[in-house]
Amino acid sequence: MCSNFLPTAKMMATDQAVHGVPPSLSAKVVGSFAYLTVKDRLPTILTKVVDTIHRNKNKFFEEYGEEGVRAEKAAISLLSKLRNELQTDKAILAMSDGLEDADSWNQYLQRQQSLQGDQDSVSWFKSPWLYVECYMYRKVQEALWLNPPISDFDAFNEGKTQSFFESQQAVMALCTYLEGLNKNMEELSENQLFEQLHKLLQVSLWGNKCDLSISAGQENSQKTSPIDSLASLRPLILVDDSNMVWSTLISAQRPGQSGKTTPGRVDIVLDNAGFELVSDLVLADFLVSSGLAREVRFHGKSIPWFVSDVTASDFQWTIRQTMAANHKWMSKSGVQWQSYVKEGVWSYHDHPFWTLPHEFCDMAADAPDLYATLQGADLVLFKGDLNYRKLTGDRDWEHTVGFDMALRGFGPAPLCSLRTLKANVQVGLQPGQGEKLSTQDPDWMTSGKYAVIQFYSPHAEQ
Structure with a gap:
């Protein structure tokens, strides 16, 4: 909703009817590209992130000792939990990492809850595709951020580097x-x-x-x-x-x-x-x-x-x-x-x-x-x-x-x-x-x- 107030579901329906604003693309349309992305592509990406972090375990140990290994395990645990929530269509949760954008994310979640009518309906397969896809990448950042000393690790860096050289x-x-x-x-x-x-x-x-x-x-x-x-x-x-x-x-x-x-x-x-x-x-x-x-x-x-x-x-x-x-x-x-x-x-x-x-x-x-x-x-x-x-x-x-x-x-x-x-x-x-x-x-x-x-x-x- 392009405004700075929280709309109700009824207002949103009116907005669509009066202004001809169509609904967001969403995984709730089974078989759609959004559905296939949330069902198949996002879990694949999360699996690759987990693999990348795990492959760097020795590097973390060399740089940070046991603390680096503990951080690697804890980050992977959070990401595995996230993948499970995604695949079982659990409710989207508030950000709790205290990063500067956490409030904006949590306000956006409230906005979605007021649009969709209740808390549990804001889930991976029932919410706007753009929202849940962005949410996943932000949660990857949260899993690393909550686990210093590997907070600054870019799990996608290897792929970007390889793409440049190839x-x-x-x-x-x-x-x-x-x-x-x-x-x-x-x-x-x-x-x-x-x-x-x-x-x-x-x-x-x-x-x-x-x-x-x-x-x-x-x-x-x-x-x-x-x-x-x-x-x-x-x-x-x-x-x-x-x-x-x-x-x-x-x-x-x-x-x-x-x-x-x-x-x-x-x-x-x-x-x-x-x-x-x-x-x-x-x-x-x-x-x-x-x-x-x-x-x-x-x-x-x-x-x-x-x-x-x-x-x-x-x-x-x-x-x-x-x-x-x-x-x-x-x-x-x-x-x-x-x-x-x-x-x-x-x-x-x-x-x-x-x-x-x-x-x-x-x-x-x-x-x-x-x-x-x-x-x-x-x-x-x-x-x-x-x-x-x-x-x-x-x-x-x-x-x-x-x-x-x-x-x-x-x-x-x-x-x-x-x-x-x-x-x-x-x-x-x-x-x-x-x-x-x-x-x-x-x-x-x-x-x-x-x-x-x-x-x-x-x-x-x-």
């Missing part, structure tokens, strides 16, 4: 392409500049296929040169608003001193580490070096999240690894990126709101500081599927409902979603487009095969 060929190809582009930047006409922006938006878009949570942590890297694949992937982009992104960047240029224009600020709300993050950094490099942006702010997660999401340490590690690479253009890119960070042209930010279960239309009320930050951007790029689910509330929208309507009032700045489809929500399609896709490919909404570059501007409504 994508080396693609990273090299991308950095080589960027080098050629930067060399000839001065000679590019406006049309050619737009073409290059379009290309790198697509590279960043398809980088989103490298998602470890959708594969439950299985190997998921980029092997081929992403530039070479773009032409064959073009027909799979269901909505392509790249021209709106271009015109937003152009109109954000303001007259500066001595007749020169000053470009605007672009914020990128990140998704996955590994190859996808590199594709985002390459796009950000191009935005700055082409003069389409003067500053890029990256927004990531403050805790390990959805298996492969970017944290501050992933961001810094990726730049360091790129700098240290035994490849001329890759290391040159890394050095450039490090200097962007040093000079403040690039900056990394995280905020507890990104790891709460709220849909983004709650942001203005629940995280006004973050909303105000985004209002300072001329364009906000939202990467990936989870951000799209939060943008649209992860609800059972008709495919033809406008993107603007599904945002339900969220619009701090012009925004664009770069997303490969991995969940049963997609809006802004042409009449008949969704039905045609369902006939051709029943899994079109969840396979990651299709994608959108979907734009909305609050300014267009003024």
Whole structure:
């Protein structure tokens, strides 16, 4: 519910009837993608977390002695209990770890209890899918946090690191392409500049296929040169608003001193580490070096999240690894990126709101500081599927409902979603487009095969 008061179930029903807000996707629909995720994928991910913690037992012993082993056992015990609660559809419990976001989580639980009518009905299979999935990752953090000295252990780090190294060929190809582009930047006409922006938006878009949570942590890297694949992937982009992104960047240029224009600020709300993050950094490099942006702010997660999401340490590690690479253009890119960070042209930010279960239309009320930050951007790029689910509330929208309507009032700045489809929500399609896709490919909404570059501007409504 996008407001700062607790609604009753009756009010929620009225909201749906009057405003046409559909119900949240939920595992209570047996056989749905949400159901299969909660039933199969989430327990698999929890099992992998338990295995990872157990495999690091010797490391914990070497670093912390018996205390490390005790912490490992206690964390695994909490996670095994969590897996059992999930698989037996137990009630969702309040957070008790005292972390800064615990109150927000517990208020959200109360909100769900008032919507669903009683305490026990807020359970793994009966509640919104987005909520219970986020809850699981937050409980993984709780299990570690309650067990110092292993509180800072990132159970997903091995997978993220492996994904980066297994994508080396693609990273090299991308950095080589960027080098050629930067060399000839001065000679590019406006049309050619737009073409290059379009290309790198697509590279960043398809980088989103490298998602470890959708594969439950299985190997998921980029092997081929992403530039070479773009032409064959073009027909799979269901909505392509790249021209709106271009015109937003152009109109954000303001007259500066001595007749020169000053470009605007672009914020990128990140998704996955590994190859996808590199594709985002390459796009950000191009935005700055082409003069389409003067500053890029990256927004990531403050805790390990959805298996492969970017944290501050992933961001810094990726730049360091790129700098240290035994490849001329890759290391040159890394050095450039490090200097962007040093000079403040690039900056990394995280905020507890990104790891709460709220849909983004709650942001203005629940995280006004973050909303105000985004209002300072001329364009906000939202990467990936989870951000799209939060943008649209992860609800059972008709495919033809406008993107603007599904945002339900969220619009701090012009925004664009770069997303490969991995969940049963997609809006802004042409009449008949969704039905045609369902006939051709029943899994079109969840396979990651299709994608959108979907734009909305609050300014267009003024």
